[in-house]
Amino acid sequence: MKFSKALIAGMVIMLGANASGQKTAEKFEKLQIDMFPxxxxxxxxxxxxxxxxxxxxQLKVEFFVxxxxxxxxxxxxxxxxxxxxDLQGxxxxxxxVESKGEVKGTLMACPDKKLTKQFVTLTPEIVRYxxxxxxxxxxxKGMEVRYRIWRADSTMNRAVQK
Structure with a gap:
């Protein structure tokens, strides 16, 4: 009984130490956006x-509007x-972004006619990081921008020659 309590306590301490080690402070450049219209x-x-x-x-940013x-x-x-x-000067x-928020879609028959909340976007774009x-x-107003970071694989693979 004492052994299992000690084992559980040790695991909790290890998990806590690991979780705190994963929280690294991100550094940001101080950016100015006052010059933008x-x-x-x-x-x-x-x-x-x-x-x-x-x-x-080696990074890219994909954004979704x-x-x-x-x-x-x-x-x-x-x-x-x-x-x-281009910000002149x-x-x-x-x-x-030019959009009235209109949505188009495929014309499949939906048997359950159930509606779900989804984030629908314009064509996403990828730009350099x-x-x-x-x-x-x-x-x-009423639209938002979301993004994700793409990382290059450190391994470069060769194409197969026929």
Whole structure:
């Protein structure tokens, strides 16, 4: 009985130490976004600040612009466009989203006609990772921007020659 309590206590301590070791502080460059234009009527400005990372040239950022909608079993996508703009005098890119939030989808018959909340997006884009520059977006109110980081595999594979 004493052995199992000691074993459990030891495991709890190890798990706690491991969990605290996994929480590393992310470093961020202090970014300025004041030079970017203000959002126009009906739009909002949002931005992504990426943490400083080792080997940033091996990373990419994929971003998704969309909204949560109640949808059926079909595959859905949002109609609109993401336009890359240049911040005049600075050379920094920013993204203007043109969309009315309209959704299109496949026309499969959904037997249960059940609706579920899904994040439906415009066509996602992949850009280079750069922690020194913010990714600035102008999106219609009611839409949001989500993103994920892509990392290159350290192993380079060869193609097979026929």
């Amino acid at each position: 203000k959002a126009k009527e009906g739009y909002k400005q949002v931005y992504i600040q990426l943490p400083v990372a080792k080997n940033e040239d 969309g909204a949560e909608k109640e949808l059926d079993c079909n595959r859905h996508f949002m109609i609109g466009e993401i336009k890359t703009q 600075w050379g920094y890119p920013y993204y203007d 750069n922690s020194k520059l913010p990714l600035v977006f102008y999106v219609p």
